[in-house]
Amino acid sequence: MVTKAAVAAIFCEELFRMNILSNIWKQPKTSAAGLLIAVVTIASALSRQGITLGAAGNGTVVTLVSAVATALLGLLARDPASSTSSADTGSTAKLGALMLCAILTLGAMPVSGCSGTTVAQDIVNWTPTLESAVATVDTTAALLAPADAPIFAAATAGFDAASNLLVTQAKAYLANPTAGVLRQLQTAVVAFQQQVNASLLAAAKIANPASQQHVLNAINAVGTVVMAILVLVQSISSKAAVARMASQATIKLASVRPCRDEGEAAEIVAGHYGEPIELARAQVAQVELNAAQAGF
Numbered sequence: 001m002v003t004k005a006a007v008a009a010i011f012c013e014e015l016f017r018m019n020i021l022s023n024i025w026k027q028p029k030t031s032a033a034g035l036l037i038a039v040v041t042i043a044s045a046l047s048r049q050g051i052t053l054g055a056a057g058n059g060t061v062v063t064l065v066s067a068v069a070t071a072l073l074g075l076l077a078r079d080p081a082s083s084t085s086s087a088d089t090g091s092t093a094k095l096g097a098l099m100l101c102a103i104l105t106l107g108a109m110p111v112s113g114c115s116g117t118t119v120a121q122d123i124v125n126w127t128p129t130l131e132s133a134v135a136t137v138d139t140t141a142a143l144l145a146p147a148d149a150p151i152f153a154a155a156t157a158g159f160d161a162a163s164n165l166l167v168t169q170a171k172a173y174l175a176n177p178t179a180g181v182l183r184q185l186q187t188a189v190v191a192f193q194q195q196v197n198a199s200l201l202a203a204a205k206i207a208n209p210a211s212q213q214h215v216l217n218a219i220n221a222v223g224t225v226v227m228a229i230l231v232l233v234q235s236i237s238s239k240a241a242v243a244r245m246a247s248q249a250t251i252k253l254a255s256v257r258p259c260r261d262e263g264e265a266a267e268i269v270a271g272h273y274g275e276p277i278e279l280a281r282a283q284v285a286q287v288e289l290n291a292a293q294a295g296f
Contacts, residue, residue, distance in 0.1 A: 134159050152215050155202035165188050166185075166229065227287070
């Protein structure tokens with residue numbers, strides 16, 4: 001039987017093996033960001049369970065802690081020192097609005113720290129990556145077995161139009177952030193997300209392993225960007241709007257999860273925000289969990 005003392009010894013040994021203190025010292029911003037994201041995530045979980053830890057002004061201790069953590073994340077993300085060195089450029093980007101606002105919004109926590117203008121700009125910043133991913137889809141059919149190309153072409157036929165519409169709506173909202181334009185953006189991103197999910201289900205029917213891998217890689221790249229934009233849009237939407245968006249999502253994430261590649265998604269997110277792949281993996285997993293809980 002393993003004693004508590006033995007477990008403690010093993011735990012301590014593992015801590016030393018991981019060089020935690022050394023890593024914290026070498027990467028203070030990343031460590032601080034990870035801690036603050038953990039605080040926000042835990043606060044979100046407590047809030048969903050109705051745990052408040054007492055009153056604090058007009059709110060609760062849990063919401064206060066979450067708000068403070070959000071503010072500190074915002075300060076880290078906008079640290080002017082980061083702009084003085086090219087090596088630190090990723091430190092500024094890594095705390096972009098995507099995962100922060102997604103964790104807050106989808107976790108039913110306040111999102112006052114997520115500026116509509118900042119989020120709108122982050123959405124537009126994703127559009128070049130979206131256009132590039134869709135362009136890759138357009139050239140993927142040439143890599144497939146002859147029998148598989150028509151299936152892929154039919155499954156992704158609407159990607160170009162959906163991408164163009166989403167890019168247009170994203171830029172329109174950045175220029176004119178009104179409720180009406182936001183609703184059009186909400187509709188466009190959910191429609192595209194549903195097209196991606198439908199194409200993933202179609203790709204699962206391709207029997208040729210090599211063809212299927214090419215297809216899934218191409219579609220998942222598009223899906224990662226669309227999911228990023230989706231959670232950003234949710235972060236500036238009301239609860240009623242999010243519920244309406246979720247009701248329009250008839251193909252749920254659970255049905256396409258076997259076809260999704262979280263590793264590829266993490267690489268795309270890490271590259272976009274210039275952050276460590278480990279942090280990106282945690283963010284992608286948390287966002288997909290929260291999205292599923294929100295009804296997607």
